[in-house]
Amino acid sequence: MSRSREEVEATLQIAKLNVQDLRTTAQCLAFSNTFTSGDYCLMELDETLCKEIESGGSLVIRGDKADHAVLCSPDKTYDLKIADTSNLLLFIPDCKTPDQLPCDQASLSVCLCEIAGFSNHYWELRRCRPKLKKLKKLLLENPYDGPENEQDKSQDIVLYTTEDLLSQIQASSLELMDHLKVIHACQISGFWRLLDFDYEMKLLSHITQLMDSSHGHSAAYH
Amino acid sequence: MVQIVVSSSRDGDPGEWMLMELQGEIEARREDGLTGKLMGDLHYTKERVSLLIIGHHILYGKTARLEKPFAVLVKTSNVHQEEAEQTAVETKYIVTALIKKKIIFKTRPKPIITNVPRKV
Numbered sequence: 364m365s366r367s368r369e370e371v372e373a374t375l376q377i378a379k380l381n382v383q384d385l386r387t388t389a390q391c392l393a394f395s396n397t398f399t400s401g402d403y404c405l406m407e408l409d410e411t412l413c414k415e416i417e418s419g420g421s422l423v424i425r426g427d428k429a430d431h432a433v434l435c436s437p438d439k440t441y442d443l444k445i446a447d448t449s450n451l452l453l454f455i456p457d458c459k460t461p462d463q464l465p466c467d468q469a470s471l472s473v474c475l476c477e478i479a480g481f482s483n484h485y486w487e488l489r490r491c492r493p494k495l496k497k498l499k500k501l502l503l504e505n506p507y508d509g510p511e512n513e514q515d516k517s518q519d520i521v522l523y524t525t526e527d528l529l530s531q532i533q534a535s536s537l538e539l540m541d542h543l544k545v546i547h548a549c550q551i552s553g554f555w556r557l558l559d560f561d562y563e564m565k566l567l568s569h570i571t572q573l574m575d576s577s578h579g580h581s582a583a584y585h
Numbered sequence: 586m587v588q589i590v591v592s593s594s595r596d597g598d599p600g601e602w603m604l605m606e607l608q609g610e611i612e613a614r615r616e617d618g619l620t621g622k623l624m625g626d627l628h629y630t631k632e633r634v635s636l637l638i639i640g641h642h643i644l645y646g647k648t649a650r651l652e653k654p655f656a657v658l659v660k661t662s663n664v665h666q667e668e669a670e671q672t673a674v675e676t677k678y679i680v681t682a683l684i685k686k687k688i689i690f691k692t693r694p695k696p697i698i699t700n701v702p703r704k705v
Contacts, residue, residue, distance in 0.1 A: 453607065485655065
């Protein structure tokens with residue numbers, strides 16, 4: 364499948380188009396031998412996400428069967444929605460714009476461009492809030508109440524590392540880490556834990572006692 | 586919950602493809618599919634107007650930069666054999682190319698009239 368210069372010029376003549384008005388490279392488009400719509404899908408990005416991909420970074424789609432899927436960059440979360448278009452979208456790998464073509468050739472040159480695929484819908488991204496309610500719920504399954512109580516717990520309890528949390532929560536890494544700070548979670552032996560309320564109060568009172576006793580020494584010197 | 590990674594392949598920078606936006610549909614002349622067939626000739630005028638000759642029609646359009654670039658994704662699935670006969674399927678989307686510009690044809694196609702019979 365190819366077209367010669369003569370064939371292209373003949374078509375122009377039949378179409379009553381003047382070769383003089385045109386740039387000197389014609390691109391003949393043809394459907395590739397593997398042309399389908401099934402293999403490719405289009406996802407709309409923004410400048411930041413585009414740069415992330417170009418610099419070798421990655422984005423992650425997160426979701427359960429019951430959730431709406433989200434797309435996470437290192438620091439943001441986006442809702443993923445399918446948008447239909449009434450137009451036909453063709454993907455042409457080597458097609459050039461007018462500015463990319465040489466403009467000073469004497470006669471018409473013809474180059475063949477393959478159309479790789481097509482689509483009539485694409486994925487749209489809309490910035491959204493990360494879904495963080497689940498985080499506190501997961502960490503409250505096994506609050507930490509002192510090293511002595513850790514041994515007593517049965518073998519079946521589930522504890523979560525950062526990676527475990529990222530595979531359960533629809534949020535970006537940065538948003539997850541920020542929220543762990545907000546809910547005062549601590550990392551103990553590599554696992555994120557919330558302190559049991561009574562234990563936290565016990566710790567606070569130990570600390571304040573320590574502070575009082577050291578202040579007590581300095582007060583004696585006034 | 587599933588985590589599906591979207592990234593470009595290990596070979597580096599994804600290439601840049603062009604998008605062409607057409608109204609309506611394209612059909613093969615005979616109903617034997619489009620694969621491997623020629624579609625049409627794309628020309629640019631000296632004023633950068635895009636011209637597409639498909640069959641008996643000419644379409645006029647223009648090139649434009651996309652406000653929101655597109656990523657062209659290809660889905661791949663790898664089956665991992667894990668311990669205790671469990672297999673895990675790892676699905677990934679590879680960014681094959683990015684699309685930052687398009688040629689859009691919005692006007693109605695102009696028919697090419699040939700063999701106009703001469704008046705006797």
